[in-house]
Amino acid sequence: MSNDREAILGRVRQALAPLPKRAEAPDWERELVVMRNARGAVDAAALFTERLKLVNGTPISSLAELVALFVSSGWRRGYCDPALAARLRPAFPPEIVFESDFDRTRVDDYQFGITAAVGAIAETGTVILNDAATSRRLAALAPWVHVAVVPRSRIHIDLPEAVAALGSDPNIIWCTGPSKTADVEGILIEGVHGPGVQIALLVD
């Protein structure tokens, strides 16, 4: 395959050699790609909340509200990042069970997964997970309900800002609302392989 490398690069050079000059990379202003109705926004948390609703996500601004949703929806058993459990557990009634490990052999036993987000994007209603901050990739994906715990101070206002803040984590994922498909006759169905309910709990 090292032969293939030389062959491909040789053919690329040969193909480009006759060009009198190569196209240059254009300059562009970041303003160009900021959505018109996000321009000049200052309250990132308010914008994030509004936009997450637009993609059928569930923004929640207090722990009490989250607990009430769990109780009324009948979500009883799931995974919670142990680092978050200390803070969240006391607010939940005892019949709701938090597991501190995600056992992949019992993937269907977890109704919910609660993990930490590293940030969010207001303009698009996106939560950002990465390998360092989010304890388990599977726990944020396989259960029907995913709760991302988002620090208010880490909401990027728009996409260019979030791109600039990508950093060096080997795996970063932007999640924008529940997993969905429109493959069958163009009809929108939520909860395909990932969560059908995507919650963002905003914390200080």
Place this chain on the structure above:
Amino acid sequence: MKFQQIDEYAARLRPETKAAVHGGSKAGHEKRTKVLFDHYIDPDQLRKIAGEIKQHVVENLDTYLPAVEAKLRANGVHVHWAATAEAANQAVYSILQARGAKRMVKAKTMVSEETELGRFLEERGIECVETDLGEFIVQIDGDHPSHIVKPIIHKNRREIATSFERHGLGAYNDDPETITRRARVHLRHKYLEADVGLTGANFVVAESGRLVLVTNEGNSRFCLAATKCHIAMVGIEKILPKDRDLGLLLNLLARSGTGQQLTVYTEFIAGPRGPAQPDGPEEMHVVFVDNGRTDVLASECRDILRCIRCGACLNVCPVYRQASGHAYRSVYPGPVGAVLSPLLAGERFPAMADLPKASSLCGACNEVCPVNIPIPDLLLRLREKGKREGSEAAAAGTPAMGGWAVMASQPFAWKAALAGGRIMNLLPTKYVPVAALQAWQSRRTLPTWRGGAFRSWLHDRRKERAGSGSAAS
């Protein structure tokens, strides 16, 4: 006169398939337009700049490819190169063999469709499961995708329910939600049992060595959360110079493809999983695939390598809407396919040379393209190439123009034909038994034939001018 193959295919299409494809693509186009113009003051400016960025990459691949390779290696990624489809499949198979892997889950990669990786691996005893809902249905039906982002646009829920029943996924039920839930239950165990996850890449950033993957269903994420080894098959043209460029290209990709501001999952992968993370690949491979791309790069149609596979040109194309994707007889349908497929076909170009004619050259594909590819120009260049190479497929459906050429290049013959055309005025054309002609004339009147009138007007005018000119001097 013979018809073009694509016309024959469209004529055979079942009415319900035609309606599904037409409706689906039209809705996709309308969503795209609304979202882009609602969100941006000048979306055309975005398309133009994105096109310039990608053209810059295409014309500098000789520096970008080694640069991205070095960055990937620094990130702990194994880099492989494959000049042909066979080499690409073999590269993937070697990685599987080295790990003793028997099961693979696959999130949509068009390159692997090109190389027919699934069949190659199945023949060697590897289970290879498609995980995108549409792709999964295509796989259990032994069918092919008919759209770049909506692979089963040509199927209705009843057909899908029948396939599910036949495949042992429960009793017949054609409710789309039930279909989706059944796929969810079936596929999550496939992910968890798999040894390797295979994906493509929407972009690879030279500056950071990040692969960027977008999905809505979360299937590629599940591949990368459940398996221990990630293989990405990537076309050599997929590079972007800088992370910053993602701010532009991601915004255009989702809006152009599905009318979303952003796809549900946008994943940035810069190597094997982090040290604190228990889930995901501890080993990562990127296979750069040529498979004809360097030929495209050497051709006068290299602009097509800018393509980011959004499918917007399919949705807007009047020919695609009538013919559906299978009519293009290749992995890439629609206007982009009409350019790319004959080029990637290599020696089989003459057999595919009819595709560049599957267009009215209306230009809509260029107007919606997020990287502003001048598709109609490229189609014309390929038509010329087809003609030059004497392709029979390219000649089908084109009236013989030899007689016309003789007439139009002999002044005497031309004048005689113009004068002789006056006989048209005496013919009762309304009664000619050709349905199309009668239908046309039911609401319109043919103008009077005035063949040669312009020539005599011009002749007289010249004379007049010459006369007045001499009087003045």
